[in-house]
Amino acid sequence: MLKLRNTLTRTLEEFKPLEGNKVRMYACGPTVYDYGHIGNFRTFVSVDVLRRYLKYLDYEVQHIMNITDIEDKIIRGMLSSGRSLEEFTGFYTQEFLKDCDSMNIERPEIMPFATRHLPQMIEIMKRLADAGHTYQSDGSLYFSISSFPGYGKLSGLKLEGNIAGARVDVDEYEKADARDFVLWKAAKEEGEPRWPSPFGEGRPGWHLECSAMSMEYLGESFDIHCGGVDLIFPHHENEIAQSEGATGKPFVNFWVHTEFLLVEGEKMSKSKGNYYTVRQLIEQGYSPDAIRYLLLSVPYRTQLNFTMEGLRGAETALEGIRNFRRRVADYDSQGESHTRVRDLTERAREGFEAGMNDDLNTSRALAAMFEFRRDVNTAMDAGEFGGGDREAVLEVLGRIDSVLGVLGEEQAQMLDPEIERRIEERYAARRARDFTLADQIRSELAERGIILEDTSQGTKWKRK
Numbered sequence: 001m002l003k004l005r006n007t008l009t010r011t012l013e014e015f016k017p018l019e020g021n022k023v024r025m026y027a028c029g030p031t032v033y034d035y036g037h038i039g040n041f042r043t044f045v046s047v048d049v050l051r052r053y054l055k056y057l058d059y060e061v062q063h064i065m066n067i068t069d070i071e072d073k074i075i076r077g078m079l080s081s082g083r084s085l086e087e088f089t090g091f092y093t094q095e096f097l098k099d100c101d102s103m104n105i106e107r108p109e110i111m112p113f114a115t116r117h118l119p120q121m122i123e124i125m126k127r128l129a130d131a132g133h134t135y136q137s138d139g140s141l142y143f144s145i146s147s148f149p150g151y152g153k154l155s156g157l158k159l160e161g162n163i164a165g166a167r168v169d170v171d172e173y174e175k176a177d178a179r180d181f182v183l184w185k186a187a188k189e190e191g192e193p194r195w196p197s198p199f200g201e202g203r204p205g206w207h208l209e210c211s212a213m214s215m216e217y218l219g220e221s222f223d224i225h226c227g228g229v230d231l232i233f234p235h236h237e238n239e240i241a242q243s244e245g246a247t248g249k250p251f252v253n254f255w256v257h258t259e260f261l262l263v264e265g266e267k268m269s270k271s272k273g274n275y276y277t278v279r280q281l282i283e284q285g286y287s288p289d290a291i292r293y294l295l296l297s298v299p300y301r302t303q304l305n306f307t308m309e310g311l312r313g314a315e316t317a318l319e320g321i322r323n324f325r326r327r328v329a330d331y332d333s334q335g336e337s338h339t340r341v342r343d344l345t346e347r348a349r350e351g352f353e354a355g356m357n358d359d360l361n362t363s364r365a366l367a368a369m370f371e372f373r374r375d376v377n378t379a380m381d382a383g384e385f386g387g388g389d390r391e392a393v394l395e396v397l398g399r400i401d402s403v404l405g406v407l408g409e410e411q412a413q414m415l416d417p418e419i420e421r422r423i424e425e426r427y428a429a430r431r432a433r434d435f436t437l438a439d440q441i442r443s444e445l446a447e448r449g450i451i452l453e454d455t456s457q458g459t460k461w462k463r464k
């Protein structure tokens with residue numbers, strides 16, 4: 001039984017969908033004004049692991065991730081780039097999706113854009129206005145937090161000392177500055193994107209879009225809402241106020257928040273400049289699988305300190321598991337399957353699930369996989385491994401990796417004549433001074449575990 005720590009109740013709870021076997025989940029997506037950094041991707045990878053594990057447990061998952069394509073930073077970026085809003089956000093959306101692909105993140109069922117859901121946002125504002133939760137000031141519409149008694153229940157904010165009627169217009173602010181927040185901002189600056197509404201011409205505040213799009217696709221009450229811990233306040237607190245203020249129903253059953261990726265003890269963020277993008281690390285020669293492995297190797301509720309050494313460690317750990325998988329796949333035995341290996345596969349599956357069921361404790365789940373590798377290797381060394389065991393071991397590894405998503409496809413073992421043919425082609429390329437092709441052949445072989453060594457007697461090769 002899967003247990004998740006619920007930010008709202010501050011307890012570990014058994015997960016049960018609201019309706020049958022269907023899980024409706026919403027995750028806050030990227031603000032598309034720049035490339036994402038690996039801190040952002042820690043959150044997106046953890047949501048992907050949750051999604052994949054729910055599918056592993058045979059739930060039918062409906063997962064929505066919005067794209068924030070209108071917001072303070074976007075407007076600043078768009079105005080200084082001289083491009084239109086669509087061009088500016090369209091570019092970064094495509095780049096975000098490319099990074100998701102390289103991080104092996106599955107596509108959510110729907111990825112809605114904020115700017116295409118203005119009618120739904122206007123509808124919520126009307127309902128809030130009718131219920132007495134709003135007021136207008138200087139052409140903007142505000143949510144009055146004192147009108148919603150549950151305000152603060154997610155973040156644990158106490159409202160005493162809050163100045164009634166004091167307002168904030170910006171999208172992000174600290175808990176100490178809790179104020180009435182803007183739902184709809186009057187258009188001010190020249191060139192600022194704007195839309196018509198019953199409250200005047202303007203644009204939505206950031207928080208409104210997630211209430212509008214989650215309820216549009218998942219209904220007024222749904223199962224899981226995810227995001228990084230920095231979204232608990234004000235973003236998710238405000239989403240609850242808007243949604244429950246409009247519908248009078250509980251908005252979300254489980255709130256699941258991913259802790260920060262740190263660099264030298266500080267949150268990795270754009271504004272601090274202490275960040276790496278996925279593409280920067282790939283350019284430096286790190287594999288996207290290792291980045292993903294590193295990000296998920298620590299449970300999502302624990303902070304993770306990023307170091308290059310940690311990333312190199314992830315490459316090594318991953319290589320170790322791939323070598324193990326290759327050894328099993330290549331193990332030449334026709335014999336029967338052994339009870340010992342059968343017990344080990346059963347234990348690996350149970351260990352993995354026990355870890356994952358414990359609030360997605362990925363480090364426990366990985367430990368079960370490493371133990372499995374050690375014990376199966378011992379069984380192979382002892383010759384207690386038959387042809388029938390091969391499939392069973394590969395099947396468990398495949399099941400585990402359907403959640404972790406780090407091992408990639410097994411490449412067929414390269415046969416000796418094929419390797420020799422490629423070495424000859426490389427030799428010919430070098431004679432023709434086509435060093436690009438020669439290097440390409442060398443790195444292709446290296447990727448498949450073949451190391452070349454040029455000697456005075458010609459090129460020798462060995463398997464890694």
Ligand code: AMP
Pocket residue numbers: 028029030031032038039040041042043044227228229230231258259260261262267268269
């Ligand atoms: P943004 O594009 O800024 O809206 O952020 C996208 C997601 O990344 C949000 O869920 C954030 O909470 C999350 N996030 C931002 N910085 C970090 C970090 N250093 N570690 C983990 N998650 C982060």
Ligand code: ZN
Pocket residue numbers: 027028029210235
């Ligand atoms: Zn959101």
